[in-house]
Amino acid sequence: MVERSTTRLWLMRGLFFSLGAALIFWRLLPLDTLPDGFAGPDLMVALACAWVLRRPEYAPPLLIGGMILLADFLFQRPPGLFAALVVVATEALKARAPGLRDMTFPPEWLTVAMAMTAVWLVYRIVLAALLVDQAPLGLSALQLFMTVIIYPAVVLLCSSALGVRKIRPGDAESLGVRT
Amino acid sequence: MARDRNQNDDFIGPLRRLLVSVLVVSLLGIFLLWRIDSPRVERFRAKVVDIVVPNFDWAMAPVTGAVNIARDFQSYNRLYQQNQELRDELQRMKAWKEAALQLEQENARLLDLNNVRLDPRLTYVTGVVAADSGSPFRQSVILNIGARDGIVDGWAAMDGLGLVGRISGVGENTSRVILLTDTSSRIPVVIQPSGQTALIVGDNTAAPPIDFLDAPTHVRPGDRVVTSGDGGVFPAGLLAGQVALDPGGRMRIRLAADYERLEFLRVLRDYGREAIDTPGSLIDPGVEIEAAPPGTDITSEAADG
Numbered sequence: 001m002v003e004r005s006t007t008r009l010w011l012m013r014g015l016f017f018s019l020g021a022a023l024i025f026w027r028l029l030p031l032d033t034l035p036d037g038f039a040g041p042d043l044m045v046a047l048a049c050a051w052v053l054r055r056p057e058y059a060p061p062l063l064i065g066g067m068i069l070l071a072d073f074l075f076q077r078p079p080g081l082f083a084a085l086v087v088v089a090t091e092a093l094k095a096r097a098p099g100l101r102d103m104t105f106p107p108e109w110l111t112v113a114m115a116m117t118a119v120w121l122v123y124r125i126v127l128a129a130l131l132v133d134q135a136p137l138g139l140s141a142l143q144l145f146m147t148v149i150i151y152p153a154v155v156l157l158c159s160s161a162l163g164v165r166k167i168r169p170g171d172a173e174s175l176g177v178r179t
Numbered sequence: 180m181a182r183d184r185n186q187n188d189d190f191i192g193p194l195r196r197l198l199v200s201v202l203v204v205s206l207l208g209i210f211l212l213w214r215i216d217s218p219r220v221e222r223f224r225a226k227v228v229d230i231v232v233p234n235f236d237w238a239m240a241p242v243t244g245a246v247n248i249a250r251d252f253q254s255y256n257r258l259y260q261q262n263q264e265l266r267d268e269l270q271r272m273k274a275w276k277e278a279a280l281q282l283e284q285e286n287a288r289l290l291d292l293n294n295v296r297l298d299p300r301l302t303y304v305t306g307v308v309a310a311d312s313g314s315p316f317r318q319s320v321i322l323n324i325g326a327r328d329g330i331v332d333g334w335a336a337m338d339g340l341g342l343v344g345r346i347s348g349v350g351e352n353t354s355r356v357i358l359l360t361d362t363s364s365r366i367p368v369v370i371q372p373s374g375q376t377a378l379i380v381g382d383n384t385a386a387p388p389i390d391f392l393d394a395p396t397h398v399r400p401g402d403r404v405v406t407s408g409d410g411g412v413f414p415a416g417l418l419a420g421q422v423a424l425d426p427g428g429r430m431r432i433r434l435a436a437d438y439e440r441l442e443f444l445r446v447l448r449d450y451g452r453e454a455i456d457t458p459g460s461l462i463d464p465g466v467e468i469e470a471a472p473p474g475t476d477i478t479s480e481a482a483d484g
Contacts, residue, residue, distance in 0.1 A: 025235055027313035029243050030320055033441045035360050035383045039315035061199050065206055073227040075314040076355075079220060080209030087203055130214055133363060135316035136383065143315070 012058040015162065016051060020044055020067040024074060039139045041146035044071060045086055045119070046154040049112045052090040053097050054164045061087050078132055085123055089115045101166055105152070113148045120144045221348060229350025232310050232321055239309060303337075303445040304328050309353065318361040318383065319344070320441055325352045329448070335406070335413045336444045341435025342366070342406060342419045343444055356444060359387055359419070359434060367410055368419055368432075371403035379404070379419065379432055386423060386431040400424050404432050414449050 023044050044067065051059040068083035093115055100108045120140060127134045134140075158164040213220040254261070306322035324330055326349050334346045336356045344364065348355035357364050364381035368389070377392040392398060402422040408415025420434040 024313070025238065028232070028235065028310035028321075029239060029246070030308045030311040030441065031243060031246055033308075033311055033318070033320060033358070034385055034438050035315075035318050037384070061202055065202050069206060069209070070227070070231070071313075073224050074231060076224075076312050076317045076319065077314065078210055079213050079224065080206040080211075084203045084206035084210065087199065087206065091199055132214070135362075139316060139383075 009057060012055065012164070013060070013063060016047075016059050017063060017067065019047060020071075023047070024071055028074065037139070039143035039146065041150040042143060043147075043150065043154065044068060045116060046147055046151045047158070048086060048090050049093060049115065049151065050155045050158050051164055052094050053100060053108060053112070054158070054166050056094050056097065058164065059090070061091060064090055078127065081126060082119075082123055085119045089119045105155070109148075109151060112151055116144060116147055225348040225350040225353075225355070228321060228348070228355065229325065229353045232353050233323070236309055236323065303447045304330065305443055305445050306354075307443055308441050316362075316383070318358040318364075318381065319347075320356050320358065320444070322354050322356060322444060322446070323352065324446065325350045325354045327351055330354045330446055333412065334449055335417060335447045337417060337447065338436045338441065338444060340418065340437070342413075342417045343436045343438075343441065345413070346446060354446075356446075358438070359432075360385065360438070366419070367407045367412060368404050369407040369415075370398050370422060371405060373397040373402065376407050376409065385438065386425070386433055388425075389422065389430040389432055392430060395430060398422055398430065414447060417447075 048059060048064045048068075052064075065083050065087045068086050069080060071077075072079040072082055093112065096111060100111060120143075124134060124137075124140060209220070304324055306324035306328075308320045309323045310321040312319040322330075322336075330346060330349050332346055332349055336343045336346060342359065344356045344358040344361070345366075346354050347357045359366060359379055359381055360383060361381045362383050364379070364387070366379045367376065368379055369376050370389075370392075373394075375393055375398055378390045379387050380390045381387045389398075389404070400422050404419045404422060406413045406415055406417040406419060418435050420432040420436075423431050423433045425431050
């Protein structure tokens with residue numbers, strides 16, 4: 001039993017990594033080389049938040065940090081800062097996860113939205129303090145807004161299609177038994 | 180279950196927290212290192228791109244192709260109308276082609292009469308666009324040619340018609356082109372009939388504004404914008420686009436390159452100009468001439484003009 005759940009753990013970690021790689025791949029496709037004044041959601045952050053609140057063991061901080069650092073390097077962002085902020089945010093969410101576990105979805109959404117806002121705000125403040133060129137405020141805000149809006153869809157997809165659900169007290173898996 | 184977890188926390192918790200803080204501190208350390216010693220980290224970034232993007236390459240080309248086919252499919256319902264338009268356009272273009280051929284012959288004759296030598300070193304390497312910047316805030320593309328093909332930072336990239344951007348960041352097999360529309364792009368240009376110099380300042384829109392114009396009244400919408408070669412950034416005379424007025428009355432440039440479909444880019448080899456740094460023996464015989472004899476300087480000067 002232990003072996004099988006360890007296999008599943010590493011499988012799910014691999015799945016998380018490959019989802020991140022797929023997102024990076026999709027964003028890198030040379031489809032829109034024209035600037036269009038629209039910023040889509042940062043799906044990777046939404047994904048990390050959703051997994052951390054459901055199955056923290058599938059999305060360890062090292063994996064999240066490494067993935068977003070890679071994205072930082074590839075997307076021409078200042079490397080490291082965004083990754084560090086997202087790791088801190090996911091750790092904070094993880095600490096609050098036991099309280100959120102028994103509640104419905106809206107409080108969770110609110111908490112995640114607050115965490116994301118904090119990440120974006122601190123990111124901009126640090127960049128401004130260190131006099132780094134940064135994106136227009138409107139675009140940044142739009143991206144934050146889209147990420148918050150897309151979060152329920154990401155959660156729905158993860159829980160229905162990928163089986164990343166909250167552990168409930170009666171779950172077979174929580175007792176160490178696989179069906 | 181809950182108690183179980185708490186017990187686990189007792190001995191794993193502090194260690195985990197320590198590891199997480201080490202992770203966060205090292206990530207912030209990378210950021211600070213980037214802020215302090217940007218070129219070194221940017222070189223590292225070019226290396227990362229160099230390793231990652233070619234791995235994606237086998238999948239990127241078909242997926243991009245498929246998406247583009249799907250997009251083209253939407254325009255198939257206007258096919259007949261488009262065909263008619265194209266025929267009309269072709270007819271008009273034939274007239275222009277005739278004119279261009281005559282001009283080309285005339286130009287060749289005149290060049291021959293004047294004994295002009297065009298710069299033979301202005302050749303190019305063509306690369307395929309492998310990826311874009313992946314971020315709505317930055318405008319750049321990654322080409323599949325790099326240091327292996329002799330690409331050097333700062334060279335100009337063009338599509339068939341107009342200037343697209345400049346190389347910034349070269350890996351072994353890949354290189355990044357910062358597009359003219361990126362917020363960090365500044366290109367010195369000259370506006371053709373009036374000869375005014377200006378800067379094209381990228382601002383993340385499709386039509387970058389023209390800035391630092393001396394006498395805007397001499398410039399009209401429709402004037403040609405070409406690179407000026409000032410500051411040794413680019414060779415002079417590359418077409419960038421046309422002047423246009425935006426609704427706010429600001430001068431912008433309508434780019435000549437087709438930014439919607441950047442697929443193949445030419446990177447122009449540019450080895451800089453030879454500088455004349457000795458006074459020459461005729462003027463001052465006391466000075467020893469170490470560099471090339473004055474004769475070559477004169478020819479290179481003529482080639483530049």
